Structures are given as structure tokens and as C-alpha cells.
Amino acid sequence: MxxxxxxxxxxxxxxxxxxxxxxxxxxxxxxxxxxxxxxxxxxxxxxxxxxxxxxxxxxxxxxxxxxxxxPKSLFEKEEENAEGFAKECAVVTHYRLKVNPDKKGALMVDPESKLEEELIIRPTSExxxxxxxxxxxxxxxxxxxxxxxxxxxxxxxxxxxxxxxxxxxxxxxxxxxxxxxxxxxxxxxxxxxxxxxxxxxxxxxxxxxxxxxxxxxxxxxxxxxxxxxxxxxxxxxxxxxxxxxxxxxxxxxxxxxxxxxxxxxxxxxxxxxxxxxxxxxxxxxxSDDDGLILPPKLAPIQVVIVPIFKGEEQKKAIDEKVSVLVKELKQAGVKVKYDDSDNARPGWKFAEYELKGVPLRIGIGARDIQNNVVEVARRDTREKKSYPMEGLADSLVNLLNDIQQSIYNKAFNFREEHITPAETWDEFVKLLDEKAGFISAHWDGTGETEDKIKELTKATIRCIPLNNTKEEGKCILTGQPSNQRVLFARAY
RNA sequence: CGGGGCGUAGCGUAGCCCGGUUAUCGCGCCUGCUUUGGGAGCAGGAGGUCGCAAGUUCGAAUCUUGCCGCCCCGACCA
Known part of the structure; x- marks a missing residue:
């Protein structure tokens, strides 16, 4: 289910x-x-x-x-670039198919249609x-x-x-x-x-x-x-x-x-x-174990409204309230969806929009209408709270901004907690196995050392940070002198 | 390319080892009624080239051979 x-x-x-x-x-x-x-x-x-x-x-x-x-002749002109991509190119060699005489209903590449020069399907367009x-x-x-x-x-x-x-x-x-x-x-x-x-x-x-x-x-x-x-x-x-x-x-x-x-x-x-x-x-x-969490600034739907009702009469009252709200939200530049489809009940919708990472969900039912409020649920914190209808569009815009900032902060804190300095090779290897994240360490600047480290640990140098502070030290692997730390990690 | 897994209804699956009525179950779908504040209930119904091909057999989802496809893990890489 x-x-x-x-x-x-x-x-x-x-x-x-x-x-x-x-x-x-x-x-x-x-x-x-x-x-x-x-x-x-x-x-x-x-x-x-x-x-x-x-x-x-x-x-x-x-x-x-x-x-x-x-065309292959163009592709190969910049040698280094061509060689770098050569192993992963799809190549067009023919321009026509024909009916296969030996197999009914099947087509074959027409050998007559061989291109004089192969065409590479761009892996990049330089x-x-x-x-x-x-x-x-x-x-x-x-x-x-x-x-x-x-x-x-x-x-x-x-x-x-x-x-x-x-x-x-x-x-x-x-x-x-x-x-x-x-x-x-x-x-x-x-x-x-x-x-x-x-x-x-x-x-x-x-x-x-x-x-x-x-x-x-x-x-x-x-x-x-x-x-x-x-x-x-x-x-x-x-x-x-x-x-x-x-x-x-x-x-x-x-x-x-x-x-x-x-x-x-x-x-x-x-x-x-x-x-x-x-x-x-x-x-x-x-995202988390319940589904996607999308940043409000990019989410295809920023606010979803789910009606909760018994009978047509209630539905009608909700529709009226919602149509005003939707108009306000659209005016405020909010991407809103009113999901009044009748093929799913509210609980199902709640779960579905959580899975899809919609930042804010509004529940509105008869008792909310009576109190002139709505229930607002945040996807990121899963917090639920009642908000007055009065000024709701503004409240939601603020909430969306808050979510945007809050998931950034969460990701930022996670990252900061997972960048760890390593001073020795043993420490480096141990960190890779035991603690997820990046390792900040000295490197002697040679490709050979980098290759060796990759071979031994699958970690690569992700980058030399632009704002690096210069600092004397010794390469984590070779002990050769180094004047700055670089970031190592296993990568996608 | 190496290792592993899978292919049966829209989706997820049972059955396969040990061949034998009409291919199992759940979700979804259709109809009706009741429901609706965290993945609804009851009743009825529709939906299948069992990945493809050949073979063995009285008989194949099940056995044999070949093929195809996709996914996962690794090496390559954004």
C-alpha cells in the first residue's frame, strides 16, 4: 500500500x-x-x-x-580533449536502414549507407x-x-x-x-x-x-x-x-x-x-527517509492545499475559502496547488506530497473554517501549526523563506561537522573508514602521490579550496613538504 | 568488461527445485454504497503473448539450449 x-x-x-x-x-x-x-x-x-x-x-x-x-576530423583536433573523451563516445557510422531480407519484419543497417566520415555524438561541444x-x-x-x-x-x-x-x-x-x-x-x-x-x-x-x-x-x-x-x-x-x-x-x-x-x-x-x-x-x-525535501526556491509546487471535508456542502465552503487564498498566493508569486481530487483521501495525499518534497502543506477542513484558520505543515521539520486566514499569504511566504534558509543551515552544519583534518597517513585511512566526509590534509602536489592515494583508498582530491590559508606541513603519504591543505574524499 | 540479481496484469509478487484442472495474492483500475483531520471499508467487476525463440513431452510459467533486456556491485567518468 x-x-x-x-x-x-x-x-x-x-x-x-x-x-x-x-x-x-x-x-x-x-x-x-x-x-x-x-x-x-x-x-x-x-x-x-x-x-x-x-x-x-x-x-x-x-x-x-x-x-x-x-565530424570525427573536428573532434580529434584538440588532442588532449579528444583523447579524454574517446572512450565514451557514441559514433554514427551509417545513415540508413533497410528491410532485412532474411528476417521478416526486421530492419538492418544498410551497408550501402556507410558514412565517409563518422559522426561523433557530442560528449561536449568544444x-x-x-x-x-x-x-x-x-x-x-x-x-x-x-x-x-x-x-x-x-x-x-x-x-x-x-x-x-x-x-x-x-x-x-x-x-x-x-x-x-x-x-x-x-x-x-x-x-x-x-x-x-x-x-x-x-x-x-x-x-x-x-x-x-x-x-x-x-x-x-x-x-x-x-x-x-x-x-x-x-x-x-x-x-x-x-x-x-x-x-x-x-x-x-x-x-x-x-x-x-x-x-x-x-x-x-x-x-x-x-x-x-x-x-x-x-x-x-x-531529503530524508520519508521522501524528497525540495528547497522552496526550486520546488515545482511550493504550497499544496488539501481539503478535508464531509459531504458536498463542506467541500463547497472549503472551495470558496481556498479560491481566495489561491489567488492571494499566486499574487504573492507562490506556486500553489489545490488538490481536491476525489481519488485519494487526505491521509494519502499527505504522504504523497511529503514523498514529493512539497515544502508546505495546508490542511483545511470544516473546523478550520469555523475558526478562520488553516493547518500548515512544514516538510523539512514536519512541524504542524495553525495559522489564521488573516494575512496567510504573508505568513506562508515567510515560512518558505525560513525553510530555504533552514535546510541550507542544516546542510552547512552537516558539512562543517564532516570536514576533518588528518595529520598522519594512519589517521587519514582511519577517518575514511570510520567517518563520512571530507578530509583536509597536506599533499606534495604531485600526480603520482594523488594516484597512489586513490589506488590505496579510493579517495581523490576534490579540490584545492580557493580561500585556502597557506600553512606549512608534510604530505600525508610521502612526507614531502607542502604549503597548504587540500580536500580529499570519496566521490560520486 | 568482471561479479550478482531480475524478467509472470499498470505496479509489486506467489508458483518453478519435483511439468498436469480455469496461473496466486496485494496495490492500483472500473461500478455502487458508506467514508474523508495521517496511506478508508464492504460488495461486485475488468485486466495475462508467464521477456523472446527453438527443443524435450500426450501436456511447459515450470525441464534443456540459445538469445534479448533491465537493475545492482566494481573498474572508467560529470
Whole structure:
């Protein structure tokens, strides 16, 4: 009867899957590694997308759209990038099917239709975009070029997980071109700030801004900046990245511009992206064993109203009250749903909207109408309280703000409690096994040491925090000198 | 790619080892009545290529072989 949700304690990853499926965010599909994003999940994505889109436009970017297919000859131009993604590319080799003469009702690939050049389904769009930019940029007057695209990409991952890693996913990718390295770096950092602001202000998910070690850097980038979030099981989740690409792509695709002195130079590039993975992050950051907990600023439904009545007469009286309230709430910019469907009783609805993470639920029945109040239930704390009808819209708006802040604080406190310094290797290993979270430790700065640590513990360097204080110390593994701590964790 | 699991009604399942009436049960769905402040009750009803294909057999959800698909764990990765 009830939609049983596996508890976090019993099986964290099953809990996650239960929330996605039973909360109605997505479904498995007939395609390996690909999911169907259901209306409720897509509404969440639309809300995230709308906010981000506005932030991008406010920082001077424009949207455009580039092809899904990338000819192999273009794809391979920036070598490092091509090699980094080579293992996970879907490749189109033919353009036609025909009826299979040996098998009735079946189709086969028409061998006659082999493409002269294979088309790569974009795992990321640098290649096709930089090939295009070559035609768009001649002069310093054409710069900066600030473009974003909302798109789907395909990465043929060995193992997939709903939202966190699917073979096809939705994302945005910004690709900018600049006249100077300084300007490109500033853009890279600016977009990192945009992402961090979005994560913290809208997702109510605290993040650590940092820079990736060379090992974890985007293929083809000189520097990869990132925001790292901590999930409730203590694992890290990379929630967004912003790359300073130097002149790598400009050189690979021969994109040059004339400066004021008529001197030719290659342009400087950035790229940055966040994906539907953010939905996975959102789910794991806040939700509990009863279902999703969504931040009010992104929730598809912020307030749900459930009528409780005996007989048509009561229902009518409730309808009247509610229609006024709904109007007020809409005027106050609140996304409200009045669920007067008759196929479920109130108790069922309560449980259902808790599962779906609706921040506030209003119960209204005959006795409330008599007292001119409603019962308001908070999803995050599960607290129930009566509120007077008078000024209710304002009270609810305040409550929504309160919830937004309160789930942020909760996530923030959790994270702070789960960042632990380690001074010795033994301590490091012990912490990884016994305490969930990030470990702050010294590292000698070499890729070899990082690889070794990963091999021994599965922990990786999540980032070198941007606001790091310099501090002398010794590498946790090799004992070599180090001048700052970095954050280690097991990651999604 | 290695290891494990699963495939029976919209969903979740029993039956399979040991072949044999009409394939089990719950949820959901339809109709009616009663209900409605935490996942309603009663009564009646509809709904099935038992993943696909071949084989064994008088007879296959059940046995054999082959295939397909999805999920989970690990290596790769956002």
C-alpha cells in the first residue's frame, strides 16, 4: 500500500533510487543507461534552468545552439580533449536502414549507407563550437564572445546512475572567447561564482569553491575550477565546473584575432557547465527517509492545499475559502496547488506530497473554517501549526523563506561537522573508514602521490579550496613538504 | 568488461527445485454504497503473448539450449 522507501541507514544508494522513482522525478527507460525525466522532475529542471539562464544573461551571455553531431576530423583536433573523451563516445557510422531480407519484419543497417566520415555524438561541444568560432572572430572588436547553449550530450559510461551519471544528459555549456588570458581567467572565476551562488542561494546546498589538481582537470584545460558539495553519506559530488582553456582550442582550430596594433594572436577560451546531475545533488543533499525535501526556491509546487471535508456542502465552503487564498498566493508569486481530487483521501495525499518534497502543506477542513484558520505543515521539520486566514499569504511566504534558509543551515552544519583534518597517513585511512566526509590534509602536489592515494583508498582530491590559508606541513603519504591543505574524499 | 540479481496484469509478487484442472495474492483500475483531520471499508467487476525463440513431452510459467533486456556491485567518468 504505502510506497516503501529504503532508509538511508539500510542502503543509501537504494534510498536514492527509491526517491527518484517513487517521488516521480524519473523512470528507467528501455534504453540502457538512459532515463525518462518525468514531468515533476522536468519541472524541477526547468526551474533550475530558468534561474541559471537569467544569471547567464545578466552576466552578458547569449544562448545559441550547435549541432549534436561532430565530424570525427573536428573532434580529434584538440588532442588532449579528444583523447579524454574517446572512450565514451557514441559514433554514427551509417545513415540508413533497410528491410532485412532474411528476417521478416526486421530492419538492418544498410551497408550501402556507410558514412565517409563518422559522426561523433557530442560528449561536449568544444570542437564543433570552436570550429564555428573561427568564422566569427577576426578582430578584437569581436571579443569577448560570450555564448551558452542548453543541450543534451552523450557519454557512454560503463555504469550509470539516475541523474548522477546517465548515458545521455541535459546540461548547459558556456563557451567564451577573449582577447587576453586575464580576461578569460576572470570569466572562468566569474562563472564559478555564478554556480556557487546558484547552488547556495537556490539549491540551499553549500559548496566549496576550488581548483582541481592536474589529475582531475578537464581534458584540454589549463585550469579547472569547481564547486564541490557534500552528500548526506559524506561523499563528494562535483556540482559544476568552469574551465580556463588557455589557447589550446584556439590553436587547434586556428582562431586568431587582430588586436588594436594589428598584431595577430590566438584567442583565450573558457568553458563551463552544469547538468541534470544537479537534481541528483539536490535530492541527496536534503531529503530524508520519508521522501524528497525540495528547497522552496526550486520546488515545482511550493504550497499544496488539501481539503478535508464531509459531504458536498463542506467541500463547497472549503472551495470558496481556498479560491481566495489561491489567488492571494499566486499574487504573492507562490506556486500553489489545490488538490481536491476525489481519488485519494487526505491521509494519502499527505504522504504523497511529503514523498514529493512539497515544502508546505495546508490542511483545511470544516473546523478550520469555523475558526478562520488553516493547518500548515512544514516538510523539512514536519512541524504542524495553525495559522489564521488573516494575512496567510504573508505568513506562508515567510515560512518558505525560513525553510530555504533552514535546510541550507542544516546542510552547512552537516558539512562543517564532516570536514576533518588528518595529520598522519594512519589517521587519514582511519577517518575514511570510520567517518563520512571530507578530509583536509597536506599533499606534495604531485600526480603520482594523488594516484597512489586513490589506488590505496579510493579517495581523490576534490579540490584545492580557493580561500585556502597557506600553512606549512608534510604530505600525508610521502612526507614531502607542502604549503597548504587540500580536500580529499570519496566521490560520486 | 568482471561479479550478482531480475524478467509472470499498470505496479509489486506467489508458483518453478519435483511439468498436469480455469496461473496466486496485494496495490492500483472500473461500478455502487458508506467514508474523508495521517496511506478508508464492504460488495461486485475488468485486466495475462508467464521477456523472446527453438527443443524435450500426450501436456511447459515450470525441464534443456540459445538469445534479448533491465537493475545492482566494481573498474572508467560529470
Amino acid at each position: 504505502s510506497k516503501e522507501i529504503t532508509s538511508r541507514k539500510d542502503d543509501y544508494s537504494q534510498w536514492y533510487n527509491d526517491l527518484i522513482i517513487k517521488g516521480g522525478l524519473a523512470d528507467y527507460s528501455a534504453v540502457r543507461g538512459c532515463m525518462v525525466i518525468k514531468p515533476y522532475g522536468y519541472a524541477l529542471w526547468e526551474n533550475m534552468r530558468d534561474v541559471l539562464d537569467k544569471m547567464f544573461k545578466d552576466t552578458g551571455h547569449q544562448n545559441a545552439y550547435f549541432p549534436l553531431f561532430v 570542437a564543433i563550437i570552436w570550429n564555428t568560432y573561427k568564422g566569427w572572430i577576426q578582430s578584437y572588436r569581436d571579443l569577448p564572445l560570450l555564448i551558452n547553449q542548453w543541450a543534451n550530450v552523450v557519454r557512454w559510461e560503463m555504469r550509470t546512475r539516475l541523474f548522477l551519471r546517465t548515458a545521455e544528459f541535459l546540461w548547459q555549456e558556456g563557451h567564451t572567447a577573449h582577447a587576453t588570458a586575464e580576461e578569460a581567467v576572470a570569466e572562468t572565476k566569474q562563472m564559478l561564482e555564478v554556480y556557487a551562488d546558484f547552488a547556495e542561494t537556490y539549491m540551499a546546498m553549500p559548496v566549496i569553491k576550488g581548483v582541481k589538481s592536474a589529475n582531475e582537470r578537464f581534458a584540454g584545460a589549463l585550469d579547472t575550477y569547481c564547486i564541490e558539495a557534500m552528500m548526506q553519506d559524506g561523499k563528494a559530488l562535483q556540482a559544476g565546473t568552469s574551465h580556463f582553456l588557455g589557447q589550446n582550442f584556439a590553436k587547434a582550430f586556428d582562431v586568431k584575432f587582430s588586436d588594436k596594433e594589428n598584431k595577430l594572436d590566438y584567442v583565450w577560451a573558457t568553458s563551463w557547465g552544469v547538468s541534470t546531475r544537479l537534481i541528483g545533488a539536490l535530492v541527496m543533499a536534503h
